[in-house]
Amino acid sequence: GAVVSQHPSWVICKSGTSVKIECRSLDFQATTMFWYRQFPKQSLMLMATSNEGSKATYEQGVEKDKFLINHASLTLSTLTVTSAHPEDSSFYICSASDNYEQFFGPGTRLTVL
C-alpha cells in the first residue's frame, strides 16, 4: 500500500515555542491531506482538511491561527503548532488521500513542557 511518513515521530518543546510537523506521501501524489489529533485513550478528531495550493479547511473549534497548515506540494503538508502550551500535548496524525483511500502516517507525539 501507499506510504505516508511523518517527521518528527516525537518532539518535546518548551511552552511558548512553535513546532512544525511534516507529513509526506512517499509514493503517490495526494491532492488532499488531513490532520487529526488523538488524546490518550480517545478517538481521532479531525483538525483540518488540506488541499494542495489552497487554504486549509478547519473543523469547528480548531484555532486556525494556532495550528497553521501548509500544503505546498502534492506530497507535503505541514502542521505548525504556534506558541505551544501544555494542553496542546497530544498525538498528531496525518493522512493523505489518493481519492480512493486515506493512508495514515505513523503519528507525531508532541509534549509541551
Place this chain on the structure above:
Amino acid sequence: AQTVTQSQPEMSVQEAETVTLSCTYDTSESDYYLFWYKQPPSRQMILVIRQEAYKQQNATENRFSVNFQKAAKSFSLKISDSQLGDAAMYFCAYATQGGSEKLVFGKGMKLTVNP
C-alpha cells in the same frame, strides 16, 4: 451531522475464536462509505475493511467480514480465527466519499486476544 457510535469500549476473545465488533451510525445521506480501522500499540492506523453503501454485498477481507445493515444503520465487523496480532484498538469510521473526504470516527474499542 454524521455520527458513529461504538458502544462497547472493550472486548476479549480467545485465540482461534470468532468475535464481532458492533458499530452504528447516523446519516441522512444515501450514498457513503464505512470503514473499520485497526490501531495497534504502534498507533499506526491500518485499514481493515471498507464498505460502499450502494453495494448490498457485505465486504470480506480474509478473516475479516462485515455485516452491513443499511436500513438499521449498523456496520459490524466479524473477526474469524482470532490471532494474537489482532489485539488492537478498532475504530469504525464513516465518510461521504471513498477517500477524498474527511473520516468521522467512533470512539473505538479495545480488543484483547487471549492465548
